[in-house]
Amino acid sequence: MRQLLGKATLLCIVGVSLSLLHAHGQAAMFSVMAVLVVVLAAFSILWRIMLARHAAMGPEIRDRTITWWWMVAVFMLALSTHRLVSFAFLGFLCFASLREYYSMLPMTEEVESRLLSFKDRGAILASYLSIPVIIYLAYIEWYNLFIILVPVYVFLLVPILFILQDRTRGCLKSMGIITLGFLFFVHNFGHCLFMINMGPMVLLFCIALTEARDLLSFWVGKGFGRLAGRLADDSWLRRMLECKIAVEISPKKTWSAGFVSAVLVSLLSLLFLPLMPEFPAGRLSTGYCAFVGFMIGTLGLFGDLAFSMVKRDIGVKDSGNVLPGHGGIIDRVDSLIFTIPVVFHLIRWQYYY
């Protein structure tokens, strides 16, 4: 009964956002969404087959696909209804991931073991409060203040708050951790807010390619691993295929799989070329589009690893359990934190006056 209700809601959301996109004449967004729905439907059939055959990956793919359905549906609804809804939704996403980051860190009063202290709550509240300001600035398109507010003013606010609290012990650690949090999740990730002004299609371009990279690198890595297993132990090809990026952080990630999936993403990005909106300085050129795609491929890899690194340091596997099959919100947005600001600036430098 509950399951049926869930499915009906999901179909409703997908249907409403598709028809809204159609009604607003956003043909590009409509076609991307249609493709996503088809891909998800294919995966839904795939996991049913895998479950019937008792394949090992079956339950994991099922959970992931169901969560993907919801993420795609909610995201498309947010982008298709109204500009205000898109800003509110993405702002909330910033907030939720920032909250998850701060919740992940142990907070105690013992100086040696702690990462955060209970006195840090003020500064943490300040970093949450910067999110509505950023949303407003992006909404009124005040670019200059948007781009310096967090790295200059909020950054300086934290030590000022600490001084007002008159504290010395452990303040360096706390300052670093809090600053890292809002630079990652409010500043870097917050670029997606200003990206809506470029056209929701640019945001969709960036997010779709980043998530595609995550999937591709998984399968490419698996394929290369199998290939390397078949080669002779001392062959140069095998050594090249098994060249690891960072064994301590993630023992499975190799340079070859990362590079190949970056190239694949850059090819995939060319599919978006006809869909991209016209910028003030003209349309996106083919070469530049491939370059942006390649940057997404490379930076997504490092975004993924950066948060694996942070999670390893704290000693958790997933950052939460909000998204069944994926873990927490941070586990899903980690690569976006690296790709969104870079894609934004690459396009802005080249195609805006």
Next chain:
Amino acid sequence: MVRIVIHAICRCLISLFFGTQRAKIPESRQCIVVANHNTHIDTLVLLQLFPLRGVNRVRVVAAKDYFDKGPGGIVGRLLFNLILLDRRSKNPIAAMAPIEEALRAGDSVLLFPEGTRGEPGVVRPFKGGIGKLALDFPDIAVQPVCLHGIERTLPRGGFCPVPFNVFAEPLTPVYGRDFAPLGPSQGRKALAAHLEKAILEALEGKPHSA
């Protein structure tokens, strides 16, 4: 009715700000809910475990010295169906009489055996009163709930709640009848100690964000 509307709004706000997830307690009939206490938000989060229309049938045990008069009393009475407990009473058994009355009337009871919010993140020894209640009503489930991460949101002395992920984890229920063979005095202590241990273990076991 007004209270149900207020609770519906509170539930939405709490889910948005603290990312609480819907966990239902397995025993949705009459029960005694016991949890670790750190903030004023605890009670609101714990009431999320109950169905919305049942909110009025959950009696919240609160300290008389804190919630009788003043702003605490007004807000407390507006939100909850309170039972005021005199923490400084000379005769603890008489002081607990209203709770027993509520249980006899078929209401659920929510209480914090630590007796105070205390230091953030530190679970204080559980008081024996919960043991007495459980032994007097041996067939009503005592439902321990472990609140993760809540001590950060509004610790004692803080005046503004700060959003952090909060997770209420219902643990295995305990029945007074299982402790009755130990005798009234021993059984009471053993039950309180058992609950305390269960909640401490749950706090250790899971990361704050889970």
